[in-house]
Amino acid sequence: METAEIRRRWLTFFEAKGHTVVPSAPLIHDDPTLLFVNAGMVPFKPYFSGQESAPWDRATSVQKCVRTGDIDEVGKTSRHGTFFQMNGNFSFGDYFKREAIAFAWQLLTTPQEEGGYGLEPERLWATVYKDDDEAERLWLEETAIPAERIVRRGELDNYWSMGVPGPGGPCSEIFYDRGEEYGVDGGPEVDEDRFMEIWNLVFMQYELSAVRAKDDFDVAGPLPAQSVDTGMGLERIASILQGVDNMYEIDEVYPVLEKAAEMTGRDYGASSGQTAGDSHPDDVHLRVVADHVRSSLMLIGDGVTPGNEGRGYVLRRMLRRAVRAMRLLGYQEPALPHLLPISMERMSASYPELRTGFDRIAQIAYGEEQAFRRTLAQGTTILDTAVSETKQSGRDVLTGEKAFALHDTYGFPIDLTLEMAAEQGLTVDREGFVRLMDEQRQRAKADARAKKGGQANTEVWKQLRSLGATDWRAYEELTTHGSVVGLVSDGASVEELQPGQTGQVVLDRTSFYAESGGQIADSGIIVADGTRLLVRDVQRPVKGLVAHTVEVADGPVRVGQETSAEVDPGWRVDACQAHSGTHVVHAALRQVLGPSALQSGSYNKPGYLRLDFAWNQSLSADARAEIEHAANLAVRDDLPVSADWMSLPRAREQGALALFGETYDEQVRVVEIGGPWSRELCGGTHVRHSSQIGALTLTGESSIGSGVRRLEAFVGMNALAHLATERALVAELSDLVKAPAGDLPERVSDMITRLRETEKELEKVRREQVAASAGSLTDSAKDVAGVTFVGRHIPGASGDDLRRMVTDARGRLGEERPTVVALTGDGSGKPVVVVATNESARAKGVRAGALVRVAAQTLGGGGGGKDDLAQGGGQDPDKVSEALAALEREIGS
Template sequence: MKTAEIANRYLDFFRKKDHTIVPSSSLVSDDPSIMFTIAGMVPFIPYLTGVVPAPYPSAADLQKCIRTNDIEEVGKTARHGTFFQMMGNWSFGDYFKEEAISYAWEFLTSSEDEGGLGFDEKDLWVTVYEDDDEAEQLWRKIAGLPAHRIQRMGREDNYWTTGQPGPAGPCSEIYFDRGPEYGKDGGPAVDDERFLEIWNLVFMQYAIDNVRSKTEFDIVGDLPQKNIDTGMGLERVAFIKQGVENMYETDQVRPVLDRASEISGRPYGANDDDDVRFRIIADHVRSSLMLLSDGVTPSNEGRGYILRRLMRRTVRSMRLLGVEGATFPELFAASRDAMKENFPEVERDWTRISTYAFAEEETFLRTLTAGSTILDTALAEAKGSGATKLAGDKAFQLHDTYGFPIDLTLEIAEEQGLGVDRDAFNGLMAAQRERAKEDARSRKKTIADVSVYGEFRAHGETRFTGFDDLITETRVLGLLVDGRPAQKAVSGQVAEVIVAETALYAESGGQVADKGQIIGSGFELDVLDVQRPVAGLVSHTVEVTSGEVAVGDAATTVVDAANRRQAQQAHSATHLVHAALRDTLGSGATQAGSLNRAGYLRFDFSWGQALSAETKTEIEEIANNAVRDDLEVSTRIMSLDEATAAGAMALFGEKYGEKVRMVDIGGPWSRELCGGTHVASSSQIGLISLTGESSVGSANRRVEALVGTSAFRELTAERALVAELSASLKTPKDRLADRIAELSASLKSAEKRIAQFEAQALQLRVPQLAEQAAGAGRITLVAESLGQVGSADDVRSLVTQVRERLGAGPAVVALAGEANGRPSIVIATNDAARAVGAQAGALVKIATQVLGGGGGGKPDLAQGGGQDASAIGRALTAVRDAVAAL
């Protein structure tokens, strides 16, 4: 039974049980404290906790999830994967234990002809919470399970909480017996490799408080509404139903594994180490594909870093299989074809997905080439100094700075007869992880517990009136001071204000929040920010500038009209720039992020190369022609399917409900899903002036523009500058570019002649410097400061010439100078000096420690620099002392 069929059977089963079928949420979590949707229940947390009223009494879904905390186990076990799909059925006060158990048992054990999965009842075991007599009795009543196949477990295994005060409840888990060849008998309490968990039923019925750990908390009462939260792992069920050994061999994963095997020429199943690599590749390619499809792009931080790590681990694994060229075009295509039945967007958005994937692989392959060069130099230095191991900090630098995998460092070092100081490397890695964990903990601490908004959200959704009105009369529903509910806020305090309706726009879709005020009888509040902390609720962060505001007060929200107008101009201009980009570059130029504020727009889009000056001019002209044509701006509310069918662009990273708002500018020419505010017609934008275009990633570009009055002011300033230059250079405006080019060429020629004179002057110093050689132990040493020099290259040239004049005896030359305010030092040694232990690289490190910088090189020639030019004398003294000590 194919994976997609299992999912379809599940959804069909619960559709017939009157459940609303909910599409999968994005892998990018709405919860600011977590980067990804790490479990099937994450999108439903607001409903389960009661913060947001559930829009349906019961639901079922197939939720895509990403979890990378066990990434090192991927490929080694039957069930660890970074991407997985969780089938779930949910009840929000609609039904409870008996129905949940009945549904689960019916779906699992009904025949395939009846729409079930056809599991043999004798292969299924269950666990219940140790005190949950009711669940055990229901299992015996509904399923007829014998007592020995119902095992009781403690809080560690069979009790669900969020880890915070709030809802909780006992669990009942369903296990499949894989047979005696996988382990010993005795049920899941004895062996969880043989007995594989496939479904977890959470009976959410209690409120807990004083949470001290996963197992230590106080049950303080019953929830007002009992909920059901279940999760069945699709991949686990799939590998059981398909009769394969693990999730990597299922129909949605195996094609990538097979393609990697074909490319590498190594068979799957012949070598344990290779098999782990094949499984890592199959898992990571699928995870990367799904993350890219949800708008995550490779970067060096946050979600993008996780994606980059998955992709680079894939490249590394292919390299360890003997493949050094690009493989993503074939591997990602295989994953696309395997996943498109469940998630058609991976095929629909293939152009964008593949652009990012292929560019990332090309970048990392270049990184590996550069890293290999750096590593070769480091290994040569280590061998030259007599070391048997590469220093741990050097291995960590290669890993952290250049993205060079540690196992490749180990492999290459071993080929050259060296080890790697793994203890030091592991220590640095552990310190980095701890810093990351501390950062995550600190980010979590800065986020208010969203449960504080539950009481306010219970009043209903905040009604936004700002599409039509800039002033709205309302009522204060709630106040938060220092993140806690309060009855009032007084002058000088910063607070959050919740009102029933508001004209003030909450930041979303790239458009920043409105500026404005909230006023009432006896109080004035300056609005600092407007956000949506939970779905459907708007919170205004305000400073009480006068008086005192209290819960229940009548209030009026007032939008800063000028700021809103300019923000609308920028937002509508962003749509025009997007359409112009697609007109010019094609459909592959899709939005990857934006920022719109009064007078300014920033627009990121998927594209792999810089735009020419002609292309930028064309984009700017198309956008401004649309302004001139006074195109109508219209909005319509419709279903997501209707909008998609009409050709509306859905933007990555945005969350859409069943009903969406479609914004047309000039009909289908610019048609996007957008909840922001806009001008009434394109001519109201005024003017769009592109001010910059740059790279923001391996396959991402960014354009920036000024809009409306801001664009006019910038052009006015540029006109004044041109007039000033024209007068200063006594050149007509139409010849300014030629005149500046002439002056630039003259300046470069003069600089070149000056450099030649300086080089000649330095050459004249070679005999003088050689004559200053003095004995330092067994070695002849020249260690002098040159004063001001043109560049480090001048010093390097001088050092090698002085070394040649010192003859065949042991000799070291160390010359330093100041170039552009910063110190530079170059050290050279001859064969005889190296024979008695003088290594240029080691001596440069001694000097640069004094200079406050770093450097390196080979045993015969090395150079470095620093921050403190005044320390040159001390650095040379340190070199003299080190040479004398030899």
């Protein structure tokens, strides 16, 4: 049974049991404590924690998940992976233990020809919490599992919480016996390789007041309503139903692994018969490729782009680990164009949007592989320099700091550093590298804990939300009248805010737009009798609640006070122009470049917009001009702008574009400009006709990462001001060069050409002067402890000049006597020193690299090179004479 069919049967079964089918949330979820959705219940967390009321009594989903905590272990065994799918069924105060157990048993054991999974009942085991007599009794009443196959376990295995105060409760896990070839008999307590956990039923029935550890918590009492949260690993059940050993061999993963093995000429399965953790290196690399290609496909599909921090760094690391694994298997050419389409073909059966968006996904992934190939070339050069410096210093160990810098700054894998250093006779301070990596991880964990702590402290917002949702009127009105529901200062609820204080104000009704969807918050004031509050920011700390960050200009302001919330009308007009302008630029972009140029992020504020989109090359001047022209034509044509609410499926049917990474409710707002020309899901504020956007001018286009470009533009009065500034600049240049504006390009080009010709003539004269001074170098040679020494300062000479001069002088002096030629110059504004030695001098132990470091140290800098020729520099040009004197002393010592 294919994985897509297993998924379909799950949703069909629970829909027939009265569950609402909830689409998978994007892997990027609106939760600052998480990089990615890492469990099936994450989208439902606000309902279980009591922050919001669930819109359904019972629901079911197949949720996309990514866990990256043990990414370094991926491939080493057949159990570790990053992307996975979690089948879940959920009850929000509806059914409880009996129904959850009965549903699970029915789906698992119903024959396949009748729509179930057809697992043999005699292979199923259940575990229950050690004190949960009810769950054990229900397993005996509702299923055919005998008492001897029901195991009681403690808190570590069979008690669930979110890790913070909130709902929790016992759980019951279902295990499948894979047979004696996988291990010894005796149930999950004896061998969890043979007895594979496939489903966990969590019974939320208690309020936990403190959670110190998974097995250390305090129970405050029962929850007002009992709920159910279950999760079945789709990949695990697929491995069972497809008769394979592990997730890497199921139909959604193995084709990529198989193709990678074919491309590299390796055979998968070299680890057969070996113990877990002792996998053959080829198997490890092939699993890394299969896992990371699929995970990268899903992450890019949900709007993640490669970067140097956060989600982008995780994606970049996965892509580069996959490419690196292929190189270690002997494949040196670009690999992703062969592998990513295979993964898309397998995954699009469940996620058809991957097929429609594949051009964008491929551009980003292939661009990152190309960038990494350049990184490998650059890193190799940097590593060669580090190896050379290490050898010159007389050491045979590359420092952990250098290895870490290569890894952290350039993305150069440590295993490649180890391999290439060994090829050149060096070892690497692996302990130092590991220590620095651990320090980095600890900093990351501390940051995550800080974020989690900040987000976890939402009790004040939950309490205010329990009083009712904010009546939000930003689409209809600029001024609303209401009352102060709550005041917050430094994270705590207060009764009043005094003049000069900054805090958050929650009103029962507001016209202020809260920052979201790339649009910044409104500006304005909140006023009452004797009170004036300057609104600095507006956010939604929890869903349904709008909080205004204010500075109290006149006050105080108190809870219960009647107020008037007044948005700055000029600000709102400019904001509407910018947001509608973003939609127009996006549509114009797709019109010019094609449908694969999809927006991947945006930001707009009054008078300014920027739009990020998937594209793997810079735009030509003609393309930028065409995009700007298409956008301004849409403005001129006075296209109607409309906003309608509809179901998410209907919006998708109509072709509405969604911003990647955003989470949408069942009912969504679709904004159209000119009908289908621009149709997007959007919660922002907009003009009523496109002509109200006013002027629109593109001001910049740049790269912000592999396969992602950024367009910037001014709109409205800001665009006119920008054009006026450019017009004034053109007028000033015309006056300076005494030419009409239309002749400026030709006149400036002529001036630049003449300037370059003059610079070449001056450079020629300078070189002739330097060469003339070089001819007399040998005249100043003197004997220093049996060594012929030439030491001179050549004013205006560059490093290139000095290298030619010292080699020329060394040749003229011959090999009869040991010879050292040392010259300093200041052609670049800073002192530079170059030293050359002949073979006789080197035989005597006099080496250029060592001498140049002596001189450079005197100049306040550093340097190095080979024994016959070396170069250095410094900061202090007044010490060139001291540097040459120091060289002479070093030779004579």
